[in-house]
Amino acid sequence: MWSRQQLGTGAVAKGVMALLLDQRSAEVKITEEVVKAAARNADSGKDVMALLFDQRGDSTIVTPRLVETLAESFDAFAMKKLLTYCGDEVKITEKVVKAAAGNEYSGKEVMALLLD
Structure with missing residues (x-):
């Protein structure tokens, strides 16, 4: 598992993650x-x-x-990716609906994906 420091900050984070995936892809898991x-x-x-x-x-x-x-915490794009790759494993609970409703930036779009 990687900490925020290991993921980097700003524009560096994407480059660090790309390098990590390139070098050690089999070891990278998307965890909580x-x-x-x-x-x-x-x-x-x-x-x-x-x-x-x-x-x-x-x-x-x-x-x-x-x-x-x-x-x-994310926009609808991230939720759509999760549903695309792991849709059968995603359980939409009351807490998930409340979390989406509390997403001030894109809660409406996230909620629409969850309900779809």
Whole structure:
């Protein structure tokens, strides 16, 4: 599991993640902790999540908290990626719906994806 410091900040984060995926792709899993670290990166968290899902979406470890974090902290793009790669594993709970409703930037779009 990687911390925010390991993922980097700003524009560096995407480059660091791309290098990590290039060098050690088999070891990279999208876990709750990785999603939280990306969510805290306001500068490039969306880009890091897109890169992770595009290259390692099949290795996502889906937990209720991971789904909540995506619904709460990311735009609809990240949720769409999760549903694309792991739709059968995603459980839409009351907490997930509340998290999406609390997403001030794109809650409406995230909610529409969840309900679709």
